[in-house]
Amino acid sequence: MRATVLHAPHDIRLDDVAAPQLHDDGDAIVRVVAACVCGSDLWPYRGINEISEPMRIGHEFVGVVEQVGAGVSSLNEGDFVIAPFMYSDNTCKLCERGIHTSCVSGGFWGVDDRQGRPVDGGQGELVRVPLADGTLVSTAQPDEAMVPHLLTLSDVFPTGHHAAMLAGVQPGSTVAVVGDGAVGLSAVLAAKRLGAGRIVAMSRHDDRQQLAREFGADEIVATRGKEGAAEVREMLDGIGADHVLECVGTEQSMAQAMQCARPGGRIGFVGVPHGVEVDVRGMFYRNLGIAGGVAPARAYIEELLPDVLSGAVSPGRVFDQTLPLDRVADGYRAMDERTAIKSLLTL
Amino acid sequence: MRATVLHAPHDIRLDDVAAPQLHDDGDAIVRVVAACVCGSDLWPYRGINEISEPMRIGHEFVGVVEQVGAGVSSLNEGDFVIAPFMYSDNTCKLCERGIHTSCVSGGFWGVDDRQGRPVDGGQGELVRVPLADGTLVSTAQPDEAMVPHLLTLSDVFPTGHHAAMLAGVQPGSTVAVVGDGAVGLSAVLAAKRLGAGRIVAMSRHDDRQQLAREFGADEIVATRGKEGAAEVREMLDGIGADHVLECVGTEQSMAQAMQCARPGGRIGFVGVPHGVEVDVRGMFYRNLGIAGGVAPARAYIEELLPDVLSGAVSPGRVFDQTLPLDRVADGYRAMDERTAIKSLLTL
Numbered sequence: 001m002r003a004t005v006l007h008a009p010h011d012i013r014l015d016d017v018a019a020p021q022l023h024d025d026g027d028a029i030v031r032v033v034a035a036c037v038c039g040s041d042l043w044p045y046r047g048i049n050e051i052s053e054p055m056r057i058g059h060e061f062v063g064v065v066e067q068v069g070a071g072v073s074s075l076n077e078g079d080f081v082i083a084p085f086m087y088s089d090n091t092c093k094l095c096e097r098g099i100h101t102s103c104v105s106g107g108f109w110g111v112d113d114r115q116g117r118p119v120d121g122g123q124g125e126l127v128r129v130p131l132a133d134g135t136l137v138s139t140a141q142p143d144e145a146m147v148p149h150l151l152t153l154s155d156v157f158p159t160g161h162h163a164a165m166l167a168g169v170q171p172g173s174t175v176a177v178v179g180d181g182a183v184g185l186s187a188v189l190a191a192k193r194l195g196a197g198r199i200v201a202m203s204r205h206d207d208r209q210q211l212a213r214e215f216g217a218d219e220i221v222a223t224r225g226k227e228g229a230a231e232v233r234e235m236l237d238g239i240g241a242d243h244v245l246e247c248v249g250t251e252q253s254m255a256q257a258m259q260c261a262r263p264g265g266r267i268g269f270v271g272v273p274h275g276v277e278v279d280v281r282g283m284f285y286r287n288l289g290i291a292g293g294v295a296p297a298r299a300y301i302e303e304l305l306p307d308v309l310s311g312a313v314s315p316g317r318v319f320d321q322t323l324p325l326d327r328v329a330d331g332y333r334a335m336d337e338r339t340a341i342k343s344l345l346t347l
Numbered sequence: 348m349r350a351t352v353l354h355a356p357h358d359i360r361l362d363d364v365a366a367p368q369l370h371d372d373g374d375a376i377v378r379v380v381a382a383c384v385c386g387s388d389l390w391p392y393r394g395i396n397e398i399s400e401p402m403r404i405g406h407e408f409v410g411v412v413e414q415v416g417a418g419v420s421s422l423n424e425g426d427f428v429i430a431p432f433m434y435s436d437n438t439c440k441l442c443e444r445g446i447h448t449s450c451v452s453g454g455f456w457g458v459d460d461r462q463g464r465p466v467d468g469g470q471g472e473l474v475r476v477p478l479a480d481g482t483l484v485s486t487a488q489p490d491e492a493m494v495p496h497l498l499t500l501s502d503v504f505p506t507g508h509h510a511a512m513l514a515g516v517q518p519g520s521t522v523a524v525v526g527d528g529a530v531g532l533s534a535v536l537a538a539k540r541l542g543a544g545r546i547v548a549m550s551r552h553d554d555r556q557q558l559a560r561e562f563g564a565d566e567i568v569a570t571r572g573k574e575g576a577a578e579v580r581e582m583l584d585g586i587g588a589d590h591v592l593e594c595v596g597t598e599q600s601m602a603q604a605m606q607c608a609r610p611g612g613r614i615g616f617v618g619v620p621h622g623v624e625v626d627v628r629g630m631f632y633r634n635l636g637i638a639g640g641v642a643p644a645r646a647y648i649e650e651l652l653p654d655v656l657s658g659a660v661s662p663g664r665v666f667d668q669t670l671p672l673d674r675v676a677d678g679y680r681a682m683d684e685r686t687a688i689k690s691l692l693t694l
Contacts (some may be wrong), residue, residue: 062385091666093584093585094586094609094611097589097609097611098611099609099610099634101612101634102610102611102633102634107531166636237440238440239440239441241564242444254627260448262441262444263446263448263449264441264444264445264446264449264640266638269631272628272631273627273628273631275351276627277627278625278627280601280620280623280624280625280637280639281619281620281623283637283638283639283640284616284620284639284640284641285450285640285641286449286640287446287448287638287640287643288637288638288639289513289636289637289639290627290630290636290637290638290640290641291613291630291634291635291636291637292627292630292631292633292635292636293611293630293632293633293634293635294631294632294634296634298544317609
């Protein structure tokens with residue numbers, strides 16, 4: 001089968017690789033229908049995360065169950081399924097508490113499992129899914145137009161939703177969103193869905209500002225840094241946002257997020273932190289809270305799915321580029337050069 | 348009148364000072380009935396916070412209204428009142444959101460107000476209270492045995508409660524408390540009052556362990572640091588606490604608190620941070636959240652007061668030393684040397 005392999009920084013290829021096999025009774029093999037490129041895939045692509053050997057990549061996909069192990073009880077061949085961006089058993093003490101990304105048996109796509117057996121990346125034709133009953137969420141076969149929206153449930157929409165949950169967005173509350181990538185835009189949509197009273201999106205790009213408005217932003221602030229944060233505070237009762245959703249992961253973006261928050265405000269951060277430090281004493285005097293993490297997409301899919309299927313939300317609009325899988329390298333390049341917000345790969 | 352003045356590190360005296368006067372229509376003068384020494388008073392006492400000139404001190408007191416300005420509408424001479432540890436208008440946008448410690452008009456006891464006029468410290472005979480309608484909470488004249496419990500509503504009990512609120516303690520959830528000072532013990536009591544299912548108190552001192560148990564701790568861990576945190580995790584489902592209440596404020600105590608938390612856990616911190624740094628990336632991979640701050644005691648007094656008056660909680664048990672005001676220096680010494688948990692001063 002064909003699967004995406006990152007060989008070296010900026011050297012990404014669709015290679016012929018061994019087709020996956022069932023290893024455990026709980027495994028399933030899924031034929032991928034659509035996958036996509038994540039902002040976090042760009043860290044190794046850019047060489048910021050070291051690549052010691054060619055690596056399989058991709059962690060967002062939807063597809064059709066092709067084969068199931070003898071122990072799989074909730075899935076059948078032919079089921080259309082959504083794969084969250086990590087696999088998990090959905091039964092352990094941490095999954096029970098909704099932290100599926102810390103599942104005691106779980107793991108990442110594209111990395112060997114705990115028994116040292118290969119698990120495929122999501123940007124390929126077939127994927128072995130460990131813990132299939134716990135991991136996959138099935139839904140009726142969608143029409144083609146619905147596929148991108150369902151695909152966002154793998155990662156980007158639940159990640160935006162996680163930012164809003166971490167920050168505690170409430171009906172009527174005020175929200176500022178730092179970051180206008182696909183996650184930041186999804187965070188705007190998630191905050192709106194949760195009933196936020198006023199949403200300020202921080203963005204300098206016309207196309208992203210436009211989508212932020214369509215997703216529910218009431219105001220756009222194009223200025224960055226301290227000055228941008230001052231504009232946000234001025235817009236929000238002169239005191240700042242009740243909740244700030246930090247969707248970038250840099251020192252600057254976190255500082256900006258803190259400056260946007262009102263005293264007593266809460267910051268949810270979902271961008272993988274790179275070199276971020278926080279002023280704990282400054283937090284103390286302003287009664288701030290920060291909470292961040294790898295979004296437990298699996299915990300949220302069942303809650304978000306009905307609103308996606310009904311069309312109440314259209315999170316798939318973050319995809320502004322669609323390519324066949326054999327042009328995966330173009331998808332990475334476009335996201336690296338920020339000419340695309342997010343690239344969808346069809347199979 | 349007589350009031351406590353800190354002249355230099357470890358040089359604290361009861362001096363004769365000018366009696367306060369009404370400066371604003373909204374002022375009241377309160378005759379102090381009981382005051383106390385706070386762990387945070389020890390920072391300047393020990394010289395860790397610099398003392399450039401003799402300073403008035405004390406921020407926890409209850410007393411009787413002696414005089415009110417023409418604009419005071421909710422208080423009368425003779426009312427028994429509880430003073431939260433900062434004054435505030437109780438009407439601004441930040442007070443409305445329950446962050447009275449960030450009140451746009453508020454301030455600290457013992458420091459000149461925004462107009463440069465003196466505000467007395469709480470460890471003295473009389474105190475000018477700015478914004479008296481917003482600041483003071485009156486209650487029926489208590490009997491003598493109730494006074495210590497009411498006095499804790501100035502600071503220490505609401506501060507413990509704040510730690511629990513910041514960490515989001517829920518009925519049935521698991522809680523670890525780092526710090527066995529008066530605030531840590533109050534946090535145990537607050538977590539119990541909020542319905543925590545299991546509470547682990549970390550303490551190495553017999554008397555404090557005993558009070559922690561009486562306040563609601565189910566388990567005591569006497570070991571500190573990584574090893575102590577490992578014991579806590581083992582006790583709590585092998586994964587750690589849903590909520591950790593950090594009541595010290597040092598680098599070590601914060602690290603210990605983080606290590607006690609389960610993935611997805613929340614840490615509330617109410618000890619003034621001194622040199623605390625947090626591992627933001629580590630937080631991200633474990634989905635942790637931290638929130639801290641100066642407790643808005645004023646926001647909580649009305650909620651906590653009925654349970655204090657009914658005897659449902661007895662927070663005044665943190666006072667294990669009672670002295671007349673003229674022995675205030677002995678109270679500081681006892682708390683500095685940790686021979687007292689908390690010293691109450693009677694007038």
